[in-house]
Amino acid sequence: MASQDDTIIDFVRINGPVLPHQVAKLLNYSIMMTSAILADLTQREKLLLTNLKAGGSPFYYLKGQDSNLQRLSSHLGDVQKKAYAYMKEKQVLRDKDCEPWKRVALREIKDFAIRLRVVQGGVEEIFWKWYLLPEDQTRNKVEELLYGEKSVLPEKVVTEKRDVQENLIKKKDAKKTHQKKPSQAQDSQFAMLVKKYVEDKKAKVLKEDVRKKDIEINLDIEVPSEFGMMKFFVAARNKRKVNEADLSLAYNQARGKPVLFLTTGTLTKKAEEFLEKECERMLINKI
Numbered sequence: 001m002a003s004q005d006d007t008i009i010d011f012v013r014i015n016g017p018v019l020p021h022q023v024a025k026l027l028n029y030s031i032m033m034t035s036a037i038l039a040d041l042t043q044r045e046k047l048l049l050t051n052l053k054a055g056g057s058p059f060y061y062l063k064g065q066d067s068n069l070q071r072l073s074s075h076l077g078d079v080q081k082k083a084y085a086y087m088k089e090k091q092v093l094r095d096k097d098c099e100p101w102k103r104v105a106l107r108e109i110k111d112f113a114i115r116l117r118v119v120q121g122g123v124e125e126i127f128w129k130w131y132l133l134p135e136d137q138t139r140n141k142v143e144e145l146l147y148g149e150k151s152v153l154p155e156k157v158v159t160e161k162r163d164v165q166e167n168l169i170k171k172k173d174a175k176k177t178h179q180k181k182p183s184q185a186q187d188s189q190f191a192m193l194v195k196k197y198v199e200d201k202k203a204k205v206l207k208e209d210v211r212k213k214d215i216e217i218n219l220d221i222e223v224p225s226e227f228g229m230m231k232f233f234v235a236a237r238n239k240r241k242v243n244e245a246d247l248s249l250a251y252n253q254a255r256g257k258p259v260l261f262l263t264t265g266t267l268t269k270k271a272e273e274f275l276e277k278e279c280e281r282m283l284i285n286k287i
Helices: 004-015 020-027 031-043 066-075 078-090 100-106 135-147 189-200 244-253 269-278
Strands: 048-054 057-061 092-094 113-120 123-130 156-160 204-212 216-225 228-237 259-263 282-286
Touching: 004 020, 004 031, 020 031, 020 057, 031 048, 031 057, 048 066, 057 066, 078 092, 078 100, 078 113, 078 123, 092 135, 113 135, 123 135, 189 216, 189 228, 228 244, 244 259, 244 269, 244 282
Parallel strands: 228 259, 259 282
Antiparallel strands: 048 057, 092 123, 113 123, 113 156, 204 216, 216 228
């Protein structure tokens, strides 16, 4: 007899991407229980979830079903649909060459438009690539937008995937890369605040990612509770004002885990509205 996990995964393999209510109907469970099961499968990396939502719920799918996400474009707003079509047609876009409405919309269709940070001559620019475009073709198209027919690669292209993994494309004639120095963010005042908070909660740190020294730190932690050890994704931000984009990014980085958002500042009004409407599994604490 197939296990519950296998039943869900087989269902998603045939029908994915799917919404929680579809799985709930399959299992004859409540939406709340089904959502908890799907969150656990996502946390264990057996399922992936979208940024795009329908009725406040993300879609769940399997690795390898990326092309199926195009079915979800019907759930985009009118402006986002236009940006989606333009992105699909052009494959790679230079942010500064886009009209203002397109720049805003591209940031809202994260499942289809992947943000690139391109460094050349010490100057960083933002580009966007169609989410299915292979890395080698991406590199060539970025090169064309920067240099026309010249065969010169930019110094660095950082691809910010939905899971925020980074892939570097080095310049052809670049010198041998030195080994990255260990981050010293743990010595900063902000890092010490985060460390103290975690220690006070008697939490165990499973993973630490210092993304920007003294500004942005991500942690995976386990916190003891009466139900056993509970896993949290911690997004620590040293900002005076936290906006909805900060919360949305942390929510997506968590990949289905509950989020503990630590900040030295306060939430904007829009961030508070976003938290209430969109972030069911997020706690905010000031440190």
